[in-house]
Amino acid sequence: MGVYFIDGQDTNTASTTVLALNQPASALKRLKVGYLSAGSDVSADSAFEAVLQRISTAGTSTSVTPQKRDPADGAASAVAGEAHTSEPTYTANEIMLTINGHQRATFQWYAAPGREVVIPVTNNAGVGYQSITAASAFNQIVGMEFEE
């Protein structure tokens, strides 16, 4: 079982997915998201709201390669994407975490061991960090750590 990190960035206009983590088309293992961070590379005053929500179908995005924490691990089977041109299909009412923050304060969330957000072994299933609203949209950088 390996631990991997992904990060992506996009302008957080409403209903924009900044970063998504998905099972591949032929899912192999459960994914467990244990860490999330959301910040910005510019300091300004803008409050934002976002959610980490389950995805049933992946969208079209720029691919992000999961980076392994332990060099001895193999490549991740999971796929990740940023800067979506076509949004993923989100599962209604399956919000795994709400993120309410401010552009000047980096938000981080850590799951206790064994309490991670689990993505089952279902083809193309995943979770996405989707912006709900921002006082003034800005370039948001989101990171996630997961194990599989």
Added chain:
Amino acid sequence: MSIAIHDSTREDGAVVENGRQVGRTLLCPHCGGHFHSIPGSGKKRGWCRACNKVLCGKASCLKYCIPAEGRFEYAEARNVQNQKVIKKLEGRYPNIKDLAF
């Protein structure tokens, strides 16, 4: 002899802003999602006596006791059309079809 003590203050997740912990999250045993636990917020949550844990307050989580692990297994069984597991879980949790991922 050890006694198992339920600790309702145990956190399942920590919210950190600028290096300081500013909040905690709890894990809903039914949907597997985390919710911010803020005493005095007025948010209506729930309690499952079978799971012995606080619930997130979503209508579907309050209505049915279907552990998240059961929902994961059901989704995985449907993914490969494992009818034996599907039937077993639908028999154990009659409403699991309504909550499929």
